[in-house]
Every structure is written in structure tokens, then in C-alpha cells.
Amino acid sequence: MDILVILQAGVASGTVLLFATLGEILSERSGVMNLGVEGMMLVGAMSAYSIAVHLGNPWLGLVVAMLFAGIISQIHAFITITLHADQVVSGLALTFVGTGLSLVLGEGLNKAGTVALLPTLSIPLLEHIPVIGDIFFKNHSIMVYIGYLFIPLTWYFINKTRPGMHLKAVGEFPAAADSQGIKVYRLRYLYVFIGGMLAGLAGGTISLAISPGWFSELTTGGQGWIAVGLVIFAQWNPIRAAAGSYIFGALRRLVLDIQGPTMLLGFANPFFYNPYLGFFLQMIPYAFTIVVLVIGSQEAMRKRIGAPAALGEPYVRGERGK
């Protein structure tokens, strides 16, 4: 059990959470909560892997993953934006749809044999920085580096650009945006689509880079749900989302690695391939999600920069009493 290895693996597996969380942040900033992240990730993981298996091109696999997940996200968009239905229920349903679709279409993929994966590389110069270089810039999948780029770009987009301002307006006060001629519905559809594409990208990142392969619903193993929790922990802020994603990634890896050594801190390791405690350990990241949700929401209340004000509320033009 090497702390550097855990942190490095944490950054790698955190990249998956990062993409999914950023996607959900964009969707929720527009006022649409999409609990279908897990389903969309599975669809992404399956289709990316499937394309890589059949056509041999992992990049094409990623593109198809994003499009496919983006397209099924539009089911949720239609139900919640146009039909004004409850976002929680529709999102849960989307998870079931995505899971089912990916299981059916992914049947047999696990026996596909060798597959071209996304490249792994180190960043020249940066990789030689002690500790930091080892953790962040050495022997990572290219997706990890793409993830780094997404963090400032998303932040800049939301906070410093005109479309970002419109996004915030639509999620905070759609009637105000509407009164200034901003197409509320169109923007919400768009950001749900982008959220879906990023969830698909997260899925493809798992199956083609971080833990390659297709293992049915165990491929994502509930990471979509963790991403939903991380959005609240992040207070809808991409920078905080990155921190949360990497911490969570490291935690997941720690839980795996802690079961390896026979001795831990000079004592007999109680977790050493203990099946009962093993399940307990696997539970910890999810329990931590709950803790984070509680803390995150309290802090948000204190700081008054919490959820987008119109999150979860369908927008109906001109309705009284809103």
C-alpha cells in the first residue's frame, strides 16, 4: 500500500467522477436536475467499448458514447422541460432505461478479446516535479489530462462568458431570462444534452481508459450517484467539483488497497481479505457521499451560494404565483 499509488490512482478514477460531475453541474445550473447520470454513464461505457471492439477506434468510441448518452438525456429533457414532469422521478427512470439499454446492447461484449484503448502518456518536464509530478503528470491516460483542461474551461464558461451568464439566469430565474428574450426551454434542452454527453464521456473514460472493459452494471458501480452527490458538495462550482472528484477517487482506491497488506501500521490488518469487512469498506465511499451531502448543503445555506434557485422547477411562462 503506497500512498503515492493511491493518490495517482485517485486522480485517474477521479477523472471519471469529474466529467460526470461537471456535466451534472451544467445541467443543474440550467435548472434541470438529472438523476439519470448513472444510466447515461453505463450507456456511454457500453457504446464506447462496443465501438472500440467492433471498429477498433477508441476515439470514435468516445464520440459515439457522448452522442448516445446525450440523446437518451433528451428523454429526460422532454419529460421535465416540455411536459413539466417531476425531475426526480424522470431522472430515476432514465437510470433504469440507461442501465437496461446498456445491458441488452452490451450482451457478450465482455468476451470480446483485446481492444484498442486510449493512449497513456506522461507530460514532459512536469512529470519530474517531485510528488506532484508523480501524482498528476506521470503515466496517466490522456483522458486525465483532458480532465484537467475541462476544470478551468468550465469555470470560465460559467462565470466569464455570455452563454454562461444566460445559463445561470435560466437556472436562477427563468422568468427574468424569458422576459429578455432568452429561450429558456432551448437552453435547458441544450445543457441537459451537454450534461448527458459529459456523462457519456465519463462512461467511455471508464471502459476505454481507467478500468478498461465491460462488466455490465458493475462497470460504473454507482459512480453516477456519487457524481450527483458531488455536485452538491461542489456547490455547483467546477473547481470544488474537481477537488471533490479527486478526493473521492483516492478514497475508492484506498478502500481497495487497504485489503492487500497483511500488516497495517505494525498491527495485523483486520481488513486483510476479510469478506465481511470488505463489504463494509466498499460501503464507505457511499456513506461518505451522504455525509458530504449533509455537510455540503449546510455550508451552502451559510454561504448563500447554494443551489440554482429554480433547480427542479419546471418553467411555465406567465403562470401566476411564482
Place this chain on the structure above:
Amino acid sequence: MVDGNPLEAAETVVKMRGIVKQFPGVVANDHVDFTLYRGEIHALLGENGAGKSTLMNVLAGIYRQEHGHVYIHDREVHFSSPRDAIMAGIGMVHQHFMLVPSLTVTENILLGLDEPRFVMNLDRYDQAIAALSEQYGLRVDPKAKVWQLSVGEQQRVELLKMLYRGAEILILDEPTAVLAPVEIDELFLTLRSMVANGKSIIFISHKLNEVLAISDRLTVLRRGQVTADGIPLQGITRRDLARLMVGREVIFEFEKQAHATGDDVLCVENIWSKNDKGLDALKGVSFSIKAGEIVGIAAVAGNGQSELAEVVTGLRRSSKGTVRILGEDFTNSPVRRGIQFGVGHIPEDRTHVGTAPNLDVTDNVIMKNYAREPIGHGMVVDMGAAHSFAKDLRALYDIVVPNIDTPVRLLSGGNLQRLILARELSGNPPFLVAVQPTRGLDVGAIEGVQRLLLKQREEGAAILLISEELDELLRLSDRLFVFYEGEIMGEITNVHTNDDELVEQIGLMMTGTRMDELHLETEGASHHD
């Protein structure tokens, strides 16, 4: 219909003809005509629900009319979105501000514009906004976030937003409803300067005084129809306006019958209580109300009067002191006990405290007596009895609603208040707390609410009336207490309207002068006479 033709040579900027707009169960606009000339302030007057806002929402591209035509500068237009209306130079300042609280002033003003294209160079735009606000005397900090601004400042942001878009026609939907008197004067100055710059303004209001003070011409709507089409204001009186608006004579003064009062119903002794921030909002308040008496509380908002209403209804804990109702100790009792006592409460916030917006009329009116016969039998609510109860109240209190299954969020302010009154008064409560019972209502509705309160008084209810309308307090109360920072500044036992000296005294007490100090001051003043 009164026809007006005052500004013969004036240029017509807006012409609306035969506008019809329906909502489920209501014809909001029934063949409405409207004409606006360049450089005028045109008042659009009408009661709540008369269709003023609907008509203007059609003009601003928010609603689309079912029939009728809209002409801007004599060219017919078909707005399919607010954006089209903005492009045509029409800017609407809504009653509820259309500002995003988490964005800055500048960001809100830039919202929806084509400039800047992508990257927001906010500093540059901050300067442009500052220059514009200078030009029209609309002071506001461009970098401030909207949630940090006062209501008056937010309104200035709305006006700036329209001016920045080059709006030539400004629609102001009840702009004064949220403003303090000083801010209203400032707004009127701004409006005059805009008109002087060639803008045309539509001023929606139901406040007769303001209409008389600011506008050049007016159009009156009643129940979706025009009762006065662009008449000039010369020679028009308040009474004429009220008649056009309500369709009958409104009696501005009504005699309060003197009558005998009974025993103490509410008795508050040395009450202390904290506000939501944890600071003392009430500091040792003592008074009592007898049966058949209306006791008014006059104070500037935020001086403990809201907390008092909550303490005596059980919604807020008192940290010290006692509350007795009908002789029984009610200090820090649960609200349910108050309901069992028959305490009626007309809360300040009628949409969120007074009603459950998404529930229908029936559910809202049975909220207090659902557990009691004949509506409740043990665990079961008899919906048949509940519906007939709701139907009776709808008829008795004249609640205008298509049917009793309508969610109450669709009701207009006046109807919603009548619904709350119906619920609170139907059991003839011995003690009633009324907080701002007529705020935001139009003349007709105000009169109705005040009559209902006086009727309760005659039937022997003790009423605690909290209002920011001094006029209303003077008209209804038997006695008045003036609050300042949670303390009673003085009690006025001889209440009557049209007494300038009394109003001045109350004004001084509302700003922190105690009554005993006041006597010294007024005596000093009278020597000069």
C-alpha cells in the same frame, strides 16, 4: 365609454385594437382598445384582476392575444416573444422584478443582448451603465449583486435595463407598490425626465392619488373591458376615477359605530421576543384588547409588529412575559391551541403563510376546521361537507374563482385575501390578528376587507390590526399603539381621521419620540402660534 381626443397633433406610438385574451375560466381582456401617444405618461387604471397586466403582457410579447391587432408606429406587429417586443422598442418593468439575484447589476442589464458576443468584458460595460445611470439620475452601483440592493434600487436597475436597450415605450406595472414615499417622489422625477427625452410611458396602477399626480391621460379597465379610453386628466376627481374603476360609488369614509366593549380578550404583559436574527424584537410590551375593540399598531416595517403578531398567535416564542387570551394563559402555546380557542389570523404573507398555493380552494378553506364536525369525523374528512362548506364561503365572501377545485395560486390578490378572510372569520373568532390585511389590494377590495373587519368588531371580536397604512389604522382602530424598535412609544385613545396634528404626532412617535417627550415638543410649538 368616455372618448378623449386631447393631443390632436400627437404622434401615435402604440395602437391596440379589439384585444381578446382568455385564461381558463376567465376573459382577462374582452375587446380592449388602447392608444399611446409619444411623450405622454398614460395611466392604465383598474382593480386587481381587471386585465391591466394581461393587456400589457400582450404588448410586451409575453402573451399572445386570441383576437385583435397591435400597431407600433402605425405598423401592425406580431410579437412571438418578448425579444420581438424589445426589438420594437417596448420595455416592460414588471411588478415582480425580472432580475436574477445572483448576477450583478451590469450582468442583469446585459442579459439577453447580442453584445457582448462571448467573453464578458464587464469593466467596460460597468462604465457604460454608470454613465447611463448618471444621465437619468438612476443611482445604482453597476458592480453590486442584485440581491444586495434595496427594492428601490432594483427598480432603477429595471429602468436602466430598458433604457440600455433603447426602449422608447416603457411599461411600468405598479411601480410604486413596493416603494417608500421618498422613493416614489424620486421615481416620478425620473419618469418626467424620461418623457422630456421623448419616451412614452404606460403607468399601470390602482392607486388613484398617484394616477392623478403623474399621468397625462388615462385608460380604465373593469373586468377586462375598457370603461374610459384615453381620457385626459383635467377636471377628473378621485371619486370619478373610483367609479370608473369599480363601477359604483366607493365610499371613502364610513362611520364607525360607537358601541360598548366587553371584557379583556387579549392581555399581553411585558412580552419580550427575538427576531429571526436572534436580536430582541419586542422589549417589554404590555397592552390589552377588549371584546368589540380594534386596536391598531402603527410602526415602520421591522419595528417588532410582525413578531408581536406571531407571538400572540403562537408562531413565535416569547423569551419573557405572558400572553393571556380569554383569561387563560397562552404564553408559548402551540398554534393548534390558538385555533381551538378560535384565534383568527390574517397573516402578512398571503401566498406562503396564508395559503398553500398548490392546494385548491376547498383544501385551503378547511385548513382550520378539517378535524371538527361536520367536516372531520375522526380520521376521515368528509369531502362532501368540505365542498359544500367551500361553496358557501365562496358565495358569502364573493370569491371569484371558476370552481372550488382551482389551485389558489391562480387567484388574484384580492380574491386570495377574501379566501383567507372567509376561512378566518367564518367561525366568528373571539380574537383576530390582522396583519396588513389590505396591502396590495385595490380600492374596491380594500373597502370590502375593512367592512368585514368592522363587522367582526360589531359582533364582539377583539381585533389586533397591524398595518403600515396610517389611513387604514385611523379609520378602523378604536385605540392605537405606536411601536418603535420593539417598544411602545405611546397610546392614542382618541382616534379620528383627517387630523393632521394627530398624524404628525404618530409620525414623530414612529421615528422614536416617546409620547411624554412629544407633549413637551408640541407645547413648545404651540407657543409660536
